[in-house]
Amino acid sequence: xMVPLFREILAMTAFLSAIIFGAAGIVGLFRFPDPYxxxxxxxxxxxxxxxxxxxxxxxxxxxxEVAARIIIIAVFFLVSAxxxxxxxxxxxxxxxxxxxxxxxxxxxxxxxxGTISDHVDEERSSLLEGLAEGDSKTExxxxxxxxxxxx
Amino acid sequence: MSALMLExxxxxxxxxxxxxxxxxxxxxxxxxxxxxxxxxxxVVLAFLVLRGVCQGRALYLDVAxxxxxxxxxxxxxxxxxxxxxxxxxxxx
Numbered sequence: 001x002m003v004p005l006f007r008e009i010l011a012m013t014a015f016l017s018a019i020i021f022g023a024a025g026i027v028g029l030f031r032f033p034d035p036y037x038x039x040x041x042x043x044x045x046x047x048x049x050x051x052x053x054x055x056x057x058x059x060x061x062x063x064x065e066v067a068a069r070i071i072i073i074a075v076f077f078l079v080s081a082x083x084x085x086x087x088x089x090x091x092x093x094x095x096x097x098x099x100x101x102x103x104x105x106x107x108x109x110x111x112x113x114g115t116i117s118d119h120v121d122e123e124r125s126s127l128l129e130g131l132a133e134g135d136s137k138t139e140x141x142x143x144x145x146x147x148x149x150x151x
Numbered sequence: 152m153s154a155l156m157l158e159x160x161x162x163x164x165x166x167x168x169x170x171x172x173x174x175x176x177x178x179x180x181x182x183x184x185x186x187x188x189x190x191x192x193x194v195v196l197a198f199l200v201l202r203g204v205c206q207g208r209a210l211y212l213d214v215a216x217x218x219x220x221x222x223x224x225x226x227x228x229x230x231x232x233x234x235x236x237x238x239x240x241x242x243x
Contacts, residue, residue, distance in 0.1 A: 003153050011153065015160050022163065026170045029190070035182040042186045045167070046193040053160060053197040057204045060153050069212035070200060073219065077196065080223040084189045087230050092182040094234070 007059045014056035022049035034100035035092050043085045050077065157205040164198040181233060188229070192222040 003011075025045020032038045054074040061067040171194060174187040196219050203211030 008153050008156075012156060015156055018160070019163055022167055025190070026167055029170065029174055029187070035180060035186060038183060039186050042190040046190050049167075050193045050197040053164075054200060056156075056160070057200050060157065060204055062204070062207045063209075065209045066204060066207070066212060069209055069216065070204075073196070073200060073212065073216050076216065076219055077193065080219065081189070081193055084192075084223065084226050087227070088182065088185045088189060091185065091230055091234060095182065097180070097182060 003060055003062075011056040011059040014052045014059065018049045018052035018056065021045065021052065025049060035097060036089065036099050039085060039088055039092075043081070046081050046085075047078075050081075154205065157201055161198060161201050161205065164194050164201065167194045168198065185226075185230065185233075188226060192219070192226065196222075 022045050025041050025048075028041025028044065029038055032041055051074065054070055054077070058067055058070050058074075061070060168191060171187050171191040175184055175191065178184040178187055196215055199211055199215035199218060203209065203215065
């Protein structure tokens with residue numbers, strides 16, 4: 001399989017970026033504190049690394065039929081991967097998992113009462129009331145706290 | 152040179168898939184498992200594409216396309232099933 005040198009250089013660039021972003025995504029999948037940020041790291045790995053790999057494979061494709069199939073796969077992957085991430089995020093939000101916050105210290109008096117987490121919970125419950133169709137009462141429960149404790 | 156690059160990338164995606172499977176097995180919550188499943192689908196897809204280019208055969212790329220479509224449909228089915236079960240009898 002003889003490939004011209006400039007195509008090899010382009011493919012090597014794409015593969016290097018794929019290795020960097022893929023390693024960052026896998027590290028983030030294990031190190032981030034809550035499912036939302038893990039979803040972000042996973043989407044980084046999924047979209048950037050896999051798409052860079054498709055580009056590199058496109059540069060190295062030996063025949064035209066292989067290149068055409070790679071283009072079709074890349075287009076379908078660009079449709080399906082963000083859809084899956086969106087479904088996971090909506091599932092996590094409806095399941096009552098609260099987003100991770102760095103600290104739960106109350107804001108000092110004089111900057112307006114209440115805590116940051118109170119504000120987020122209030123916003124969240126108003127959003128959930130808009131989403132729920134009356135019968136399914138899904139208030140933010142302490143489930144998220146338990147799950148965060150398990151990780 | 153290009154064969155060596157393709158070989159290295161295949162091993163890299165094998166390691167990525169192993170990490171995703173580890174997260175899938177010991178994921179703390181159901182959402183973590185879903186995240187790992189979503190990423191695993193993309194990583195295996197990239198591995199199959201690299202394999203097909205390395206061998207120079209279009210058959211592996213057909214397999215990769217069908218794997219992507221069915222993986223996405225299976226993922227939709229799993230998410231729908233978990234949502235229905237949660238709304239019927241509560242979370243977990």
